[in-house]
Amino acid sequence: MGSGLKSRKKRDNYSLPQYLANENELKWYDYCVKNEIRISPIGIHKDPNNWHIEVRLGPYKKGEKGYVSPNVYDRKSIWKEYYLMCKYYYDKHTR
Numbered sequence: 217m218g219s220g221l222k223s224r225k226k227r228d229n230y231s232l233p234q235y236l237a238n239e240n241e242l243k244w245y246d247y248c249v250k251n252e253i254r255i256s257p258i259g260i261h262k263d264p265n266n267w268h269i270e271v272r273l274g275p276y277k278k279g280e281k282g283y284v285s286p287n288v289y290d291r292k293s294i295w296k297e298y299y300l301m302c303k304y305y306y307d308k309h310t311r
Contacts, residue, residue: 230259230264232257232267232294232295233291233292233294233295235295237295237299240303241299241302241303243306244299244302244303244305244306245299245302247302247305247306247309247310248302248305248306251305251309252273252274252275253271253272253273253302253305254271254272254273254276254282255269255270255271255272255298255301255302255305256269256270257269257270257289257294257298258270258284260288265290265291266288266289266290267288267289267294268284268285268286268287268288268289269284269285269287269289269294269297269298269301270282270283270284270285271283271285271301271305285301
């Protein structure tokens with residue numbers, strides 16, 4: 217199968233940037249995973265440098281559609297916004 221992109225340079229352009237999360241961000245992420253709050257970056261077709269964030273709550277169901285953020289995030293902000301979304305759900309359910 218593959219990604220559908222033959223050129224390695226093009227394929228690398230579509231990958232997410234590297235990011236090292238701090239302890240709090242990992243705590244928020246762990247909470248979401250353990251409580252079946254699935255948050256993920258979603259690429260925008262033909263736009264390798266921008267993403268939306270999708271949220272799905274509860275256990276997996278075939279054919280379900282998640283909530284997609286209306287905002288567009290670039291390479292510099294995608295992971296920071298991802299972990300802020302995790303923090304939002306952590307704060308919402310623990311306070």
